[in-house]
Amino acid sequence: MVREWIFANGKSVGEIREEFPILQNKLNLSGNNSPVDLVYLDTAATAQKPFQVIEAGDRYYREQNSNVHRALHTLGEEATAVYENSRQKVASFINAENSHEIVFTRNTTESINLLASSLGSIFGPGDEVLLTEMEHHSNLVPWQLLSQRTGCKLKFIPINSDGELELDEIDNLLTEKTALVGVVHISNIFGTINNIKHIIDKAHSFDVPVLIDGAQSTPHMAIDVQELDCDFFAFSSHKLYGPMGMGVLYGKEKYLDKMPPYMGGGDMIRSVKLTGSTWNDLPWKFEAGTPNVGGAAGLGAALDYISKLGFEYISDYENMLSEYAGSLLSENNKIKLYGPVGHRAGVFSFTHKDIHPHDMAQFLDSFGIAVRAGHHCAQPAMRKLKVSSMTRASLSFYNTRSEIEFLAEKIIAAGEYFNNGIR
Amino acid sequence: MAFDDLYQEIILDHAKNPRNKENLDFISEDEVHENPTCGDSIKLAVDFFDDGKLERVRFDGDGCAISTSSASMMTEIVEGKSKEEVLKMIKSFILIMRNEIESSLEDWGDLIALEGVIKYPLRVKCATLPWHALKDALM
Numbered sequence: 001m002v003r004e005w006i007f008a009n010g011k012s013v014g015e016i017r018e019e020f021p022i023l024q025n026k027l028n029l030s031g032n033n034s035p036v037d038l039v040y041l042d043t044a045a046t047a048q049k050p051f052q053v054i055e056a057g058d059r060y061y062r063e064q065n066s067n068v069h070r071a072l073h074t075l076g077e078e079a080t081a082v083y084e085n086s087r088q089k090v091a092s093f094i095n096a097e098n099s100h101e102i103v104f105t106r107n108t109t110e111s112i113n114l115l116a117s118s119l120g121s122i123f124g125p126g127d128e129v130l131l132t133e134m135e136h137h138s139n140l141v142p143w144q145l146l147s148q149r150t151g152c153k154l155k156f157i158p159i160n161s162d163g164e165l166e167l168d169e170i171d172n173l174l175t176e177k178t179a180l181v182g183v184v185h186i187s188n189i190f191g192t193i194n195n196i197k198h199i200i201d202k203a204h205s206f207d208v209p210v211l212i213d214g215a216q217s218t219p220h221m222a223i224d225v226q227e228l229d230c231d232f233f234a235f236s237s238h239k240l241y242g243p244m245g246m247g248v249l250y251g252k253e254k255y256l257d258k259m260p261p262y263m264g265g266g267d268m269i270r271s272v273k274l275t276g277s278t279w280n281d282l283p284w285k286f287e288a289g290t291p292n293v294g295g296a297a298g299l300g301a302a303l304d305y306i307s308k309l310g311f312e313y314i315s316d317y318e319n320m321l322s323e324y325a326g327s328l329l330s331e332n333n334k335i336k337l338y339g340p341v342g343h344r345a346g347v348f349s350f351t352h353k354d355i356h357p358h359d360m361a362q363f364l365d366s367f368g369i370a371v372r373a374g375h376h377c378a379q380p381a382m383r384k385l386k387v388s389s390m391t392r393a394s395l396s397f398y399n400t401r402s403e404i405e406f407l408a409e410k411i412i413a414a415g416e417y418f419n420n421g422i423r
Numbered sequence: 424m425a426f427d428d429l430y431q432e433i434i435l436d437h438a439k440n441p442r443n444k445e446n447l448d449f450i451s452e453d454e455v456h457e458n459p460t461c462g463d464s465i466k467l468a469v470d471f472f473d474d475g476k477l478e479r480v481r482f483d484g485d486g487c488a489i490s491t492s493s494a495s496m497m498t499e500i501v502e503g504k505s506k507e508e509v510l511k512m513i514k515s516f517i518l519i520m521r522n523e524i525e526s527s528l529e530d531w532g533d534l535i536a537l538e539g540v541i542k543y544p545l546r547v548k549c550a551t552l553p554w555h556a557l558k559d560a561l562m
Contacts, residue, residue: 030425030542358461358487358549359430366426375462388462388485418488419435 005317007397008310013317016309017398019050027368036368039403044188044216044347044394045372047241049302056301057243060294068293069267069284083293086300087283093303094214094233095224096250100282103249103256104291108215109138111234111249112182114286115211116142118259119180125151127179130208132157132165133384134187134194137377139213143182152179157199159384163190163339170202178203181210185217189376189392191322191344193217200230209255215239219396220318220346222311225250237295242302246295249286256282263288314397318346321395321404328408334415338390347394349376352411355418357391363414364391369407428539429546430488437492437533442499444491447483455484456556458548463490465553467560476505482553489537489546494553496533506561513558520547 004012017023026035040048060082066075068083084099091099105111120143123129129143133156147154155173158166165183174181181203186193196212203210209231214223218235225233232255237246251259261268261279265288270278279285306314322344329335334353352360361373372392375382382388393407450466457464465484472478480498501509516531518524520540528535540550 032425356487356491358463358489358546362426362429362543362546374460379462382462388464418430419439 005313005320007308007313007317009308011309013398013400017400019052020048020398021051021054022048023398029366029368032366039367039369039406041393041395041399041403041407042370042372043219043396043399044239044392046238046244047219047396048398049241049243049298050305052305053242053298053301057294057298060297064297065294067290079293082300083291083296086296086303089300089303090248090250093223093307094218094250095226097226098253101250101253101256103251103283103286104296105234105247105249106245106292107238107247108213108234108236109142109247111247112139112211112213113142114249114262115232115234115251116146118262118286119209119255120146120150120152121260123150123152123179125153126177127152128155128175128177129153130155130157130170130173130178130181130203132183132194133159134163134165134190134192134381135182135184135378136188136213136215137379138215139182139184139211140380153177156380157183159381161385163187163192163381163385165192165194167195167198170199174202174206174208176206178206178208181208182213183210184213184215186220186345187339187378187381188216188347189349189378189381189390190339191347191349192340193221193343193345196230197228200228204229209252216346219306220311221315231255237299237302240299240302241305243295243298245292246299253282256286259286261285261288265289267291309397315345317397318395321399321401322346322348324401325393325395325404325408328404329411332412335411338385346396347392349390349392350411351387351390352415355414357389359418360391360411360414363417364407364410367406367410369410371407425539425542429543431536431539433533433536434488434492437495438488441482441491441495443479443481444495445481445483447481450483456552456559458490458552460548461487463487463549463552465490465494465556467553467556469557469560476503477501477509478503480557482556486552487549489540489549490552493534493537493550496537497553497557500532500534501557510558510561513554516554517551520550 027038028035064078066079068080087099087102090102200210211232212230214233214235219240231252233250235248238244268280268285268288270280336351338349357373361371374389447466447468455464455466463486468481470478482494519526522541537550540546
């Protein structure tokens with residue numbers, strides 16, 4: 001008998017599932033008369049939202065909507081409070097020292113673009129940005145654009161065939177020319193949890209600031225930016241059970257203070273003359289124009305929700321599911337699993353010897369199972385492993401052991417359906 | 424059910440035993456056509472008769488059952504046709520797949536099996552990838 005998992009808020013997985021409206025829906029598959037249950041295993045792409053998050057956004061637009069930071073009326077005050085309270089919640093969620101070190105953006109990608117444009121504007125041909133071969137395109141392409149603009153060079157910490165960073169290489173790659181190190185915290189393909197503390201300490205011995213891409217780590221583990229001592233930390237609301245269109249860039253005050261604005265417009269200025277302007281205080285200097293206040297309300301509710309579940313419970317449960325999936329599939333000699341065995345956080349990627357990942361994903365979809373197939377926005381890492389695409393199942397606390405069993409059963413059934421070998 | 428319409432026997436046959444698929448390492452990687460959404464890739468070698476008609480099209484690459492079978496069937500149907508004829512076919516095929524014209528693949532031999540793809544908009548790019556590659560090779 002498998003014990004029932006209870007999270008820190010006293011709720012079982014079944015009770016948690018009931019809080020996610022989309023998980024209650026039936027899926028209408030094309031050409032199929034009887035709707036099927038959704039088995040959502042694509043949380044690493046975007047997480048489903050609990051009703052608390054949906055209602056917080058709804059309530060904002062029904063009862064609190066007004067523009068922030070300027071209206072003197074009651075609603076204006078309320079909207080500003082909603083927005084700034086969410087900033088406080090984000091600050092305590094990642095244990096930032098000050099809430100003005102939290103800049104709201106649209107998503108992780110925009111956070112990184114902000115940093116590349118602003119901090120990167122002082123980089124030149126003699127400077128180097130040290131990244132890794134594991135990066136998502138969002139922590140690669142902004143730096144390629146910067147390199148084209150400023151002539152700075154990009155260097156990469158290599159990965160090995162298990163999807164782990166070759167950390168010994170850092171001593172050769174980090175030099176007095178390094179201007180910034182940017183590393184993904186958890187790989188979106190392999191689920192590898194990188195030893196970022198080690199990288200941060202090494203970089204700081206050269207006085208080099210470090211950016212952590214936390215898009216995949218924030219949903220799975222508690223983050224303490226002060227303990228990590230990272231200089232920048234970027235993540236998205238939508239992968240964290242919050243609404244789409246909200247992102248965060250944490251930056252240490254000492255850097256944000258010196259960085260020039262990213263976009264110009266309303267709210268980011270102190271005083272504007274025709275010939276020039278002065279900038280608002282942190283963090284508003286980086287938040288031009290009317291922000292996504294409804295999104296901030298939803299993000300705040302999402303952080304409350306996750307905090308109540310407790311990260312120790314979330315990681316234990318998700319690791320159990322991931323190991324269970326591995327145990328059901330690792331015996332099958334047609335299936336190759338990627339990523340460090342026993343240390344994958346929330347995702348497992350695989351290929352089937354006889355079936356292309358697209359065909360696999362399409363087959364699984366015909367049973368209501370949602371997985372991702374493709375290059376996962378990390379083409380350099382895929383090329384290094386000599387695979388053009390993989391199928392990825394990603395896990396959440398709302399997934400169940402029986403969903404994992406269903407997935408494994410259908411992966412094996414796909415082999416039979418395609419008559420033991422398409423390719 | 425629709426899923427079986429997508430993976431018809433003919434498609435599975437062409438995917439398992441693709442016609443005119445050969446190692447084309449002699450063609451540079453710069454000439455590879457990629458599907459940006461999935462990373463699938465294809466390259467083509469086109470041989471012409473003296474009168475300008477297509478003698479043979481060979482392909483190489485890594486793709487799903489839909490794109491591989493589409494490439495295989497394409498290489499068969501264009502054989503012996505003139506460049507103009509083939510360019511016209513490419514245009515029609517892409518429009519039919521995108522469901523932008525009221526026409527069918529009835530007279531297209533095995534390719535009729537790809538009509539099931541029309542119901543799966545996300546897979547249309549898989550079916551059309553080889554055809555875009557051929558268009559570029561002929562232009």
